[in-house]
Amino acid sequence: MSEPILIAKHQDVSSYILPRMANRHGLIAGATGTGKTVTLQTLAEGFSKLGVPVFMADVKGDLSGMSQAGGGNAKIEARLQQLGLQVNYTKCPVTFWDVFGLKGHPVRTTIAEMGPLLFSRLLNLNEVQSGVLNAIFKIADDKGWMLLDLKDLRAMMQHAAEHATEYQAEYGNISAASVGAVQRSLIQLETEGADQLFGEPALSLDDFMQTDSQGRGVINILASDKLFNSPRIYATLLLWLLSELFEKLPEAGDLDKPKLVFFFDEAHLLFNDAPQALLEKIEQVVRLIRSKGVGVYFVSQNPLDIPDVVLGQLGNRVQHALRAFTPRDQKAVKSAADTFRSNPKVDVATAITELGVGEALVSFLDEKGIPTPVERTFICPPGSRIGPATDAERAESVRTSIVAGYYEKQLDRESAYEILKKRAEEATEEKVAAEQAEEGFDWGGMFGGGKKKSSSRSDGVLEAAAKSAARVIGSEVGRRVVRGVLGSLLKGRR
Template sequence: MAKKDTKEFIQEIQSGYDHKGKSIFLGAGIFEGKTNLEAKVSIPLATLNRHGLIAGATGTGKTKTLQLLSEGLAKEGIPVLLMDIKGDLSGIAKEGEKKEPIEKRSKDLGISWKGEGFPVEFLTLSQEPGAKLKATAAEFGPVLFSRILDLNDTQMGVIALIFKYCDDLGIPLLDLKDIKKALQYLTDEGKEEIAKKYGAISTSSASTILRKIIELEGQGGEVFFGEPSFDVSDLLEKKGDKGQISIIRLTDIQSKPRLFSTFMLSLLTEIYANFPEAGDLDKPKLAIFIDEAHLVFDEASKTLVDQIESMVRLIRSKGVGIFFCTQSPTDIPSPVLAQLGLKVQHALRAFTANDRKAIKQASENYPITDFYEVAEEITQMGIGEAFVTALNSKGIPTPLVRTLLAPPASRMDILTPTEIDKIVSSSDLVSKYSKEIDRESAYEILGKKIDNIAEGEEEAEIEETGESNKRKKRTKEKEDPGFLESLAKNPLARDVGRTVAREVTRGLLGMLGVTSTKKSRRK
């Protein structure tokens, strides 16, 4: 590599990072161990719907970079959605405290630092404080629902049949117990009803689907499916001239990667379906940051990964930018990684042979540079330093630059439970989504049909048993004619007989009345 001097470095950074139009200031370039204030690194707002990656080892400053970008977007009136896995992003709601490290970093960058808090809404998939996020099974649709369960083509056909049957009859599919009840009905009591019109369902396919649903329930899926459904337009709110920062608290989801993948894909699908086409905007309509992004892909099937890849590629036309935050670029599937325009690479640690291999792969993900030995320097960067490359206003990748990042203006720590409760208690969204709705759906409607069928079979059995007893009685009378004669002559027997006959008649009339009512209801 030919030796380059500082002047050439500054010229390349200045020409590569054009500062036309609005942008978010990240920091200043570092070359040969020195910070160069003339080598400013700013990301144009117009390119932030091209998605991004924030990567680096634990403790290198990824969360603070995520915080810095979120603040920059919110200041420009752009709403932000943060998926908070570790629970350390809540501090963005309160202004930061000026401490010695912040003062030193601000002086090194030649900036004036001032603490600032941002408008925050807390959302939750579980029992964490915040507005409940839910979606109905019907909103997923048969294709997406099948992909979440990782079903084969035959099993996908069964799910499509269930959705079609319920849709034709106007039976709501709201949650997982609705799907299970529909599956039970269509493979047992209702199998003859559907066979001619829709086709039969094999027992083996039904059993496999049921096991997959139970697996999803085991990861907390029953909490997510239901009503009221979350309206994604609520993510686009502003508070004054600042964009609202919505934080989804996911601290109890780390052990449930299937639920996390399910939720993320459903959210992106819902946004894509409901947001209008936006084309090229001067700034994104919404930015989504997914912390600990490897959880999205850890247990995702190839089909699910393909679906996420397609969604990442398509959703930018809606003015939405998605940013994955994880330890290594290798955590993100290559087809998804190829879609990411902004890349912020914090330090990686080389403790093992696998670590060194990952570092080599990571360094090859970035533009070739004449100023750095990337594979070497990537292990030597300090906290709050990162290699950065983005897209300029013309959509051209910028030069790779080692950057000293600016400190966030908000608190670099979590909120106390009291502070969180105060935000939650004053939230309009929490009030809107706090009601539990359990209206009549497939579980109740098909459950009644199953009960009615069972009662009908029981009544038929009783009638058949009664006819059999009558035949036996007539046979007995013919064989022993003196029995009735002796009974008729006994007064006590006559009274008992009348009482029994009256009660039997009442019972029979009551049974017929119930049967008649049920038949009329079915009609």
């Protein structure tokens, strides 16, 4: 059985998280500057030592220091002396990732793998526009035309709009207005840099679930300081990663320790403005992913940022200080106090507003899955560096990574864009051939003296060519595509 992870301590009280209960999820909450980042670091480091891989988003850049050994910090030394602890300063095995490829290995997925539900949220579409997007994904799936990047989706949308009448009976109405609205949203998405998120090679989750030569779990850190400037892209990407884990990992039951621990920083972005249908899917994923051996830990300033249906599933809790300056803050304090299992030694509602930096109220699940009584403690300092790594240190970690050089080489294989472009060219050639066959070669036309063709005749030839192309398209045997609970593509299940 895996050893418990010491997270916090105060005098004779030691608070441990049990590895076999770590997949019952958790919450780390507290105001800015109260110590949430160090708590994240201590938890991630503890899981890594047990051989559990970790994923975490680094919004401020501070977590990059985990790739380096700690030490030389007077405040940390004082806290260790206060708690009567000794720490072996050592760096953690870290893999850096970055959507933009600047501070880590590029993170990519394909349009098809993300699916219409999450992509609709990414584009902030209304219900009608989402329905049109869903129909376009279905057409592409049925035809076997891969949607890999944004140019594939744009080409597919243009094709669907031009053939809306042909598709209406099977896929519903595809209005030009809705297609135009989606196209405009795609342009906005590109200006935010999202075009770099889509393409190949797509991220393999196996590369997230690695251990080093010493058996320690690799800590995957997603550089998110630039990505965070586009909150919807940030939240959708992390939600897609979570859904991929849910869909592709096999059922594992109750394990001695998790297969992976996933930290979702700035969790309020996941739920802001999300439609009810998506919230229900998120709740379903969080509830069921535990059986896949994945622990999900939400990190937020305020517990009220998390919907009750999700909050009720978070068994392991670390509550840093909250500031009760507004009525909403006061409500948050009361809400947080009410969710802890009471301890006669701790006045939770009062303590929450009095906690110092690095101090927290903690309650973890015991061996029976029951929350332990809340304790007021100090978070144990980690052995890795608190603070960011230098650019040179980060670059060295990237260079020596196990996946170095693979994701940096972008691919662009044949997909919907190339297929539709080729069909358009073939349709044009058919049109020209049909004109020449009907009228013969116009010698006068070579010198500008040819007969002018009527508009209606030209349109008729073009229509015939289009119908011919449509028959060729319709004769293809579409691939059977299966999508998961959040609409992501399930590979190998066609």
